[in-house]
Amino acid sequence: MxxxxxxxxxxxxxxxxxxxxxxxxxxxxxxxxxxxxxxxxxxxxxxxxxxxxxxxxxxxxxxxxxxxxxxxxxxxxxxxxxxAATAEWVAQSPLAYELRDNLLRAFRYAFRKEEGLLQRVADIADGSSHADMIQDLALLAALGEQQRTQLEAINFDITHLQQAATQAETMASLLARSSGDKLExxxxxxxxxxxxxxxxxxxxxxxxxxxxxxxxxxxxxxxxxxxxxxxxxxxxxxxxxxxxx
Incomplete structure (x- = not known):
């Protein structure tokens, strides 16, 4: 037709x-x-x-x-x-959560003497939904770029920042498409x-x-x-x- x-x-x-x-x-x-x-x-x-x-x-x-x-x-x-997007989300989301958690751990250590930066990290970490995780990756990538010097001082792999930004976009798309299979x-x-x-x-x-x-x-x-x-x-x-x- x-x-x-x-x-x-x-x-x-x-x-x-x-x-x-x-x-x-x-x-x-x-x-x-x-x-x-x-x-x-x-x-x-x-x-x-x-x-x-x-x-x-x-x-x-x-x-x-x-x-x-x-x-x-x-x-x-x-x-x-x-x-299909749901299946891909199930496969990829654990890795995205792991990346987010590793970034938070590294940032808390790198900024341990900077109360203001620690509070920004705490604010980013607030929330537990999938959407929060995706937003966390994007915000952590941006914050990390602003504080590259302190991250390099702890031998942090800077390529993880771009990885987080890319992952945020990918996971946002997957979440939107996988949510579409809800019938109602x-x-x-x-x-x-x-x-x-x-x-x-x-x-x-x-x-x-x-x-x-x-x-x-x-x-x-x-x-x-x-x-x-x-x-x-x-x-x-x-x-x-x-x-x-």
Whole structure:
């Protein structure tokens, strides 16, 4: 699907409330069921239109299916990239913490007779979050550059200052990207869920119409129920349940 197609319908998706609920059927299954429903409903178009369902509404199903598939693809790409960043963070963060701790130890010794500098080091060391650690590296690199003479006096490896500055940038990027894999509040996931709801609106309406029209025709009625729930031996009540997120 082209980006222009998705962007054309983006406003429609964004207008859907974020707290809308969607069923727990996997996206790949739900889109296939919706596509099957479309072909089934087209065969019954005259009967469905006779009770108020429009052909235009039925024809909207393929569009909604395409939108959900694209939104899901975009979310999965983002999610996988963020998961990779999380794995990289897990691998690299212990080394970043170790570098920060080594800098603090060296600075405390180098500045042991300078109360003002010791207080600056103490202020930098305050805080225990990942973000604090990253900020510590950046601040220690800057402070170290200002006090190179005192650090050289204790035979401190000055290259660690540039290493700290570089590490701060690297870890900040990793933290931002790894934090993106949290489900709640992620824009990509929110948009995917809205696309699901947008498809669900049409699926529900068409199925309800089909059940009404073909209540006495088992051969046609079966096309207006979920094969996923039939396969998992769900009751009619379970089929109509919705779940959030």
């Amino acid at each position: 082209s980006d222009s197609f998705f962007e054309t319908h983006l406003a429609t998706l964004e207008a859907i409330p974020e707290n809308s609920t969607r069923r727990s059927i996997p996206v790949v299954v739900y889109t296939q069921e919706a596509e099957t429903l479309y072909h089934w409903a087209i065969q019954d178009a005259d009967a469905l239109q006779s009770v108020g369902l429009t052909l235009e509404f039925i024809e909207s199903l393929p569009v909604r299916v395409r939108l959900l598939r694209e939104a899901e693809a975009r979310w999965q790409l983002e999610y996988r990239a963020n998961k 509040g992620n824009p990509g996931k929110i948009l995917r869920d809205k696309a699901y709801v947008y498809l669900q609106e049409a699926v529900d309406e068409i199925r309800e119409c089909g059940k009404y029209v073909f209540y006495a025709n088992d051969a046609r009625l079966k096309g207006y129920t979920s094969g996923y729930f039939r396969k998992h031996k769900k009751s009619t009540n379970t089929e109509e349940e919705s779940v959030s997120a």
